[in-house]
Amino acid sequence: MENVKNESVYEPRVSIIVPVKNCEATIRELLESLMHLDYNKEKLEVIVVDGNSTDKTCEIVSKYLVKLLKEERPGINAARNTGIKYSKGEIIAFTDGDCVVTKDWVKKITEKFKDPKVGCVGGNVIGYYDNVLSNYCDESILPVMRVFKKREILKNIKPPLHYPAGCNMATKRKVVKDVGMFDERIKHGFDEDEFVERVCDNGYSMVLDPEVLVEHKHRLTLLELLKQTFNYGRGGGLLLKIKGAKSKFSRWIILSLASFIFWVSMLLSTALYTFFTGSIASLIVFLVFLLLPPAGLTFFYIHQTLSRKDGKYIKIIFYPCIDILRALSFITGTLYQLFKKES
Numbered sequence: 001m002e003n004v005k006n007e008s009v010y011e012p013r014v015s016i017i018v019p020v021k022n023c024e025a026t027i028r029e030l031l032e033s034l035m036h037l038d039y040n041k042e043k044l045e046v047i048v049v050d051g052n053s054t055d056k057t058c059e060i061v062s063k064y065l066v067k068l069l070k071e072e073r074p075g076i077n078a079a080r081n082t083g084i085k086y087s088k089g090e091i092i093a094f095t096d097g098d099c100v101v102t103k104d105w106v107k108k109i110t111e112k113f114k115d116p117k118v119g120c121v122g123g124n125v126i127g128y129y130d131n132v133l134s135n136y137c138d139e140s141i142l143p144v145m146r147v148f149k150k151r152e153i154l155k156n157i158k159p160p161l162h163y164p165a166g167c168n169m170a171t172k173r174k175v176v177k178d179v180g181m182f183d184e185r186i187k188h189g190f191d192e193d194e195f196v197e198r199v200c201d202n203g204y205s206m207v208l209d210p211e212v213l214v215e216h217k218h219r220l221t222l223l224e225l226l227k228q229t230f231n232y233g234r235g236g237g238l239l240l241k242i243k244g245a246k247s248k249f250s251r252w253i254i255l256s257l258a259s260f261i262f263w264v265s266m267l268l269s270t271a272l273y274t275f276f277t278g279s280i281a282s283l284i285v286f287l288v289f290l291l292l293p294p295a296g297l298t299f300f301y302i303h304q305t306l307s308r309k310d311g312k313y314i315k316i317i318f319y320p321c322i323d324i325l326r327a328l329s330f331i332t333g334t335l336y337q338l339f340k341k342e343s
Contacts, residue, residue, distance in 0.1 A: 010114050013043045014106050015089030019071075019079035021051040023097030024060060026217050030099055031064045039106040047087055048097075049079040057097070076166070077182035077191050084176060092176065094192070096167035098217040100128055105214065109170045112207040119175040119204025120196055122164020123212025124148055133225065135312070136319055137218040141300055142326075144225070145216055151209045156200050157193070159252035164206065166192035168214045171199065178202055185242055188337070189235025193249050222322065226329045233333020240338060253334060260331050263289060294320050 016034060020027060027048075034046050046066040050058055051074070061068050069086060071079045084092060093109055095101055102108075112121045125145035127134035137144035146165040157163040169192060179198045186194055200206060219225040236253040243250045270286035273279060297320035305312060 010110060011040055011043055012090040012110055012113070013088060014039065014045070014091045014093060014110065015083070015087035016044070016046045016093045016095065016106070017080060017083030017087065018046065018048045018095055018097060019051065019076045019083070020048055020053065020057055020061070020097035022053050022055045023057045024053075024055040026098040027057055027060055030095070030097055030101070031061065031066065033100045033102075034066075035064065036103060037101070037106050038103045039110075044106065045087065045089060047083045049083045051076075051079050073184070075184055075187040075191070077184045077186060077195075080192075081181045081184065084173075084181060087173075090173055091170055092173060093170035094166055094168075095214055096216075099125075099167050100215045100217075102213045102215075105212065108209065108212045112209065112212070113170075113172060115205075117205050118153075118207055119179075119199040119202070120164060120169065120171050120206035121212060122146060122169045122196075122206065122208050123214070124210045125165045125168050125214055125216045128215040128217045129220070131220075132314065132318065133220065133222065134218045136315070136322055137225070139304070139315065140319060140323060140326075141297065142323070144218060144228075146208070148208045148210045151207070151211070153205055153207050154200070155205050157197050157206070157248055159193075159249050162208065163193055163196050164208065167216060168212065169196070171195075175199055175202075175204060183242070186238055187235060188238060188333075189232035190239045190249055191235060194239060194243070194247060197247060197249065222325075225322075226325055229326045229329040230333035230336075233330040233335075234337040235333075236330070237334040237337025237340075240334075241342075257331065257334060260327075263293075293324060297323050 018030065037044065047069060048061045048066050049069045049071050051071050058068060069082055071082045080094065091110055091113055093106065109121050112118055124147050126147065127138050138147055142160060146161065152162070154162060179202045182191065182195050196206065219228055239247060240250050240253055245251055245254060266289045267286060270282045270289065273282045274286055298316060301316045301319050305315060
């Protein structure tokens with residue numbers, strides 16, 4: 001009789017931390033998805049950290065078998081740190097109150113941590129709703145959340161796209177002990193990114209895998225999306241103040257600001273020169289600089305539409321306009337935070 005060797009199952013204890021604030025409209029579906037995870041329930045804990053909700057979020061959460069904590073301090077990183085402090089898992093996973101996780105989410109995460117060199121895992125965050133704006137968030141040249149086409153193992157973060165989103169990422173308790181907790185000074189945006197960069201700087205690798213999947217309830221209106229992007233810009237400005245040019249994210253933000261300032265400077269200088277001299281050549285240069293961003297984006301979406309054969313021709317006009325508005329919102333938010341006096 002042949003001896004069959006059964007490999008020991010890697011099934012570490014997992015803590016899922018969910019920072020929430022005023023999520024009564026979305027939290028129930030997340031909690032339902034967490035209750036139906038395909039993972040050993042004895043090795044799984046869910047910790048919801050509430051940041052002073054004024055709606056029925058806590059009332060809804062209290063109906064589920066989860067640990068509910070209160071966090072008085074502002075900022076999502078304060079909530080994350082409180083969750084970590086009261087958690088017991090070897091693996092610590094994070095998602096948000098406006099997400100829905102897939103049934104195998106935890107299993108897919110833990111598989112990646114079999115390699116002791118892996119310090120961080122992230123995956124795809126796709127739209128929960130099927131509408132034009134939600135589809136845009138996934139298909140934009142710069143997706144609102146992270147969307148990866150293939151599995152990658154990286155030793156360094158690569159802004160602006162190759163790093164996890166905070167609503168679909170995980171790390172190990174050992175890693176947190178090695179690199180420190182989340183930086184609570186960073187709010188609005190880039191809050192998790194600084195942590196991930198520290199993880200990589202300390203010699204750990206990160207895995208980005210589209211199979212690690214959550215659905216996110218993207219903003220339902222253009223105004224809400226632009227407000228979200230403005231706040232991301234504020235987070236970028238705050239990161240610049242705190243980290244200077246030491247962070248790769250900071251350097252990416254500096255490059256974005258420099259590119260924007262150069263573009264605006266060229267538009268103003270050529271417009272003024274054309275106004276005072278009537279030069280046709282300077283007028284052409286002005287028009288080239290003015291139309292280059294929307295033209296480039298339009299060609300990108302034409303190629304995307306034709307290659308996917310999805311028939312979504314509306315994106316050719318609709319998507320470039322939103323991209324430009326988002327870029328302006330982000331830059332405005334960054335500049336606002338840079339010049340804002342901290343209290």
